[in-house]
Amino acid sequence: MGVSEITALVRACGGCHGLFFEVKHVEKLYAGVIVDVRAEAVNRIFQYAIPERYRATIEIGHRVLVPFGRRKLEGYVVELTDELEVEKERLRSILKPLDPEPAILPSLVELARWMGETYAGLFSEALQYMLPPARRYGRERVGVKTAQLVTLLEPEPQLRKNAWVQRRVVEVLQARGGRLLAPELLALAETSTSTLRALAERGIIALEDVRVERKVEVEPLPDPQLVLTARQHEAVATILAELEGERRPVLLHGVTGSGKTEVYLQVIAEVLRRGRQAIVLVPEIALTPQMLGRFAARFPDRVTVLHSALSLGERFDQWCKIREGRVDVVIGARSAVFAPLPRLGLIILDEEHERTYKQEEGSIRYQTREVAIKRCQLTGGQVVLGSATPAVESYHRALQGQYILAELPERVESRPLPKIEVVDMREEFAQGNRSMFSRRLREELEDLVGTERQAIILLNRRGFANFVLCRECGEVLDCPNCQVSLTYHKGVNRLKCHYCLHQEVLPQKCPRCASRYLRQFGVGTEQLEETLAQEFPELKTLRLDADTTRRKGAHSAILRQFAQGQAQVLIGTQMVAKGLDFPQVTLVGVLAADLSLRFPDIRSSERTFQLLTQVAGRSGRGELPGLVIVQAYEPGHFAIEAARSHDYLGFYRKEIGFRRALGYPPFRQLTRILCSGPQTEAEEACRRIAAHLLARGIPQMDLVGPFPAPIGRIQGRYRWQVLVKSDGPLQGLGELPSAGGDVQVTVDLDPLYML
Ligand code: ADP
Ligand code: ZN
Numbered sequence: 207m208g209v210s211e212i213t214a215l216v217r218a219c220g221g222c223h224g225l226f227f228e229v230k231h232v233e234k235l236y237a238g239v240i241v242d243v244r245a246e247a248v249n250r251i252f253q254y255a256i257p258e259r260y261r262a263t264i265e266i267g268h269r270v271l272v273p274f275g276r277r278k279l280e281g282y283v284v285e286l287t288d289e290l291e292v293e294k295e296r297l298r299s300i301l302k303p304l305d306p307e308p309a310i311l312p313s314l315v316e317l318a319r320w321m322g323e324t325y326a327g328l329f330s331e332a333l334q335y336m337l338p339p340a341r342r343y344g345r346e347r348v349g350v351k352t353a354q355l356v357t358l359l360e361p362e363p364q365l366r367k368n369a370w371v372q373r374r375v376v377e378v379l380q381a382r383g384g385r386l387l388a389p390e391l392l393a394l395a396e397t398s399t400s401t402l403r404a405l406a407e408r409g410i411i412a413l414e415d416v417r418v419e420r421k422v423e424v425e426p427l428p429d430p431q432l433v434l435t436a437r438q439h440e441a442v443a444t445i446l447a448e449l450e451g452e453r454r455p456v457l458l459h460g461v462t463g464s465g466k467t468e469v470y471l472q473v474i475a476e477v478l479r480r481g482r483q484a485i486v487l488v489p490e491i492a493l494t495p496q497m498l499g500r501f502a503a504r505f506p507d508r509v510t511v512l513h514s515a516l517s518l519g520e521r522f523d524q525w526c527k528i529r530e531g532r533v534d535v536v537i538g539a540r541s542a543v544f545a546p547l548p549r550l551g552l553i554i555l556d557e558e559h560e561r562t563y564k565q566e567e568g569s570i571r572y573q574t575r576e577v578a579i580k581r582c583q584l585t586g587g588q589v590v591l592g593s594a595t596p597a598v599e600s601y602h603r604a605l606q607g608q609y610i611l612a613e614l615p616e617r618v619e620s621r622p623l624p625k626i627e628v629v630d631m632r633e634e635f636a637q638g639n640r641s642m643f644s645r646r647l648r649e650e651l652e653d654l655v656g657t658e659r660q661a662i663i664l665l666n667r668r669g670f671a672n673f674v675l676c677r678e679c680g681e682v683l684d685c686p687n688c689q690v691s692l693t694y695h696k697g698v699n700r701l702k703c704h705y706c707l708h709q710e711v712l713p714q715k716c717p718r719c720a721s722r723y724l725r726q727f728g729v730g731t732e733q734l735e736e737t738l739a740q741e742f743p744e745l746k747t748l749r750l751d752a753d754t755t756r757r758k759g760a761h762s763a764i765l766r767q768f769a770q771g772q773a774q775v776l777i778g779t780q781m782v783a784k785g786l787d788f789p790q791v792t793l794v795g796v797l798a799a800d801l802s803l804r805f806p807d808i809r810s811s812e813r814t815f816q817l818l819t820q821v822a823g824r825s826g827r828g829e830l831p832g833l834v835i836v837q838a839y840e841p842g843h844f845a846i847e848a849a850r851s852h853d854y855l856g857f858y859r860k861e862i863g864f865r866r867a868l869g870y871p872p873f874r875q876l877t878r879i880l881c882s883g884p885q886t887e888a889e890e891a892c893r894r895i896a897a898h899l900l901a902r903g904i905p906q907m908d909l910v911g912p913f914p915a916p917i918g919r920i921q922g923r924y925r926w927q928v929l930v931k932s933d934g935p936l937q938g939l940g941e942l943p944s945a946g947g948d949v950q951v952t953v954d955l956d957p958l959y960m961l
């Protein structure tokens with residue numbers, strides 16, 4: 207079908223800031239339609255004629271009803287053209303449009319097309335992300351909410367003497383200017399709908415259904431108008447200059463507490479002044495109550511928040527409000543990148559390195575950063591990526607000139623970065639300290655007793671941290687090929703690599719020092735809380751982890767209690783590392799900093815560095831200076847060492863060297879193709895796909911596998927995978943041989959997990 211109309215036009219008018227999309231289309235004869243069926247076989251554009259009477263109405267993004275074989279199906283118009291591309295006899299017509307206005311913005315139709323191609327998924331599946339929430343979940347009924355509006359027609363109606371209730375209704379209406387929504391009226395007049403019906407029958411009042419909106423309130427927090435520091439000012443200027451010019455993404459690299467939020471706020475203010483709109487993405491809404499409050503205060507009535515705790519109805523109303531252009535700033539997690547702001551001019555990704563920005567479910571496993579960049583290309587917008595610890599890939603692009611670098615190397619008001627001490631836990635063990643706390647951490651906790659100061663203790667236990675560690679020398683077994691730690695598989699009593707086929711028997715003794723203290727690692731936060739209570743009964747604690755935050759609202763309740771000083775120590779998993787701004791926190795303790803180094807993952811060093819830097823950044827944010835005590839079995843590891851000396855660049859240089867040597871991103875693309883299904887079928891499908899890729903003779907492509915996935919079977923379905931390393935994006939993933947039968951194929955670009 208050639209280059210689509212819309213991309214061509216957008217390219218031609220780079221200067222109109224995407225406002226082009228608001229313009230009505232010229233009349234077209236034919237429509238390219240994607241039918242709303244999630245199946246490989248129909249993952250292509252079908253051409254239909256547009257009946258004369260709909261030619262002025264139907265636009266790109268319209269939901270339409272089309273004949274399909276013997277059925278009638280819903281679909282979306284994704285192209286309009288004058289050229290007939292099927293045989294005339296076979297051409298069928300669109301039956302009708304299903305909404306008065308197109309449901310999807312044209313730029314988002316293009317984005318969906320790009321996602322389908324890039325992530326080897328279905329166009330129709332990608333379009334789902336662009337739809338109002340209720341429809342996306344197949345719940346048509348959730349939609350517009352209506353209520354009865356009651357209007358008084360006769361100002362002084364004649365009522366029977368004993369019609370007390372009717373009189374009360376009339377009086378309430380008179381007092382409220384003659385109009386009121388039925389639920390409120392009934393509550394005030396203490397009566398039921400039958401009274402209203404009686405009054406309506408007599409022509410005293412009129413009843414009509416009107417649309418009401420479910421409101422989502424963000425509570426504004428005190429928001430001081432800050433005078434920008436020189437550095438902040440420079441960062442804002444850099445971003446605005448790019449927005450005026452080439453609009454390359456800006457990477458805002460600012461240390462913790464350097465005032466990135468204020469930079470965001472001022473850039474948004476400028477974008478709004480120009481009549482454009484902004485999306486602010488955060489890793490997790492629950493972690494950012496402080497930030498939300500400041501946004502709500504700065505841009506009163508123009509901010510909305512999208513998050514998963516909202517009901518479908520609330521989300522639907524938010525979506526409509528956004529689609530109709532009635533709000534200008536949308537804050538949300540990952541999927542808010544699709545918020546249908548019609549005049550989008552800016553997307554900010556705060557903490558851009560966070561892994562929650564990667565979609566890990568469904569057939570389209572997108573990386574939000576890439577989607578944001580693409581969307582801004584389509585609408586003429588600017589992307590800002592903010593982080594104290596940028597993803598190695600992002601920093602690499604900045605050094606290459608693909609991104610523009612803006613830096614905030616100091617905390618505001620010259621507050622010092624916290625001092626970080628690293629304790630060698632092998633030493634502690636040798637000195638006879640078998641406790642989970644080092645002597646240094648214990649001293650500092652004792653010091654806390656009886657003061658107003660607070661502490662945060664991080665224990666980053668992961669579900670799959672089942673590596674084996676020598677408590678005497680700190681040795682952990684790595685794969686000889688892959689530089690990731692081996693994972694212990696209890697069932698077979700073997701250590702396996704999750705990136706290649708290497709496996710070995712669990713040794714009896716430490717291969718380095720022959721000690722017998724080889725232990726599986728696995729203390730949890732709960733145990734930590736108990737131990738702390740025994741050793742420091744004076745310190746009140748709160749715990750923040752997956753278990754204590756399961757209940758809705760529990761997360762923010764715990765943070766509120768901590769902010770109010772109801773506890774002195776906050777214990778938790780990586781949840782405590784991010785975004786929190788508590789001025790009373792002067793001490794941060796990290797137990798087993800190595801845990802995250804031992805996750806079988808090529809990004810484990812990066813993640814460790816990020817986690818340590820982030821959690822350290824929680825300390826000393828107020829007037830008092832901060833201290834961080836990091837306990838580790840391998841204190842000399844470069845990720846820990848770089849975090850200790852606040853040396854992002856030092857970390858980056860080491861890490862990028864490893865990535866280059868091992869052929870990992872950003873130098874080579876890693877793609878994981880997973881086949882799951884009945885045993886032989888899954889294996890055969892995986893082998894067929896591997897053979898197909900090899901037969902295409904793609905230069906510089908390496909395959910690892912096919913081999914059974916580390917978790918070989920989930921819910922009775924066998925899992926086989928093949929890993930592909932390629933130079934540049936792997937083309938033609940959409941044309942893989944069909945798996946057939948009951949086998950499901952998942953393509954994951956730059957996978958975060960290999961399990
Ligand atoms: P980051 O996100 O970079 O870690 P924040 O945006 O949370 O940092 O800012 C850290 C603290 O510094 C906040 O309490 C904020 O109010 C304050 N701050 C930011 N900019 C300024 C400024 N120009 N002058 C004074 N205080 C500022
Ligand atoms: Zn050892």
Ligand code: ZN
Nearest residue numbers: 685688703706
């Ligand atoms: Zn390996």
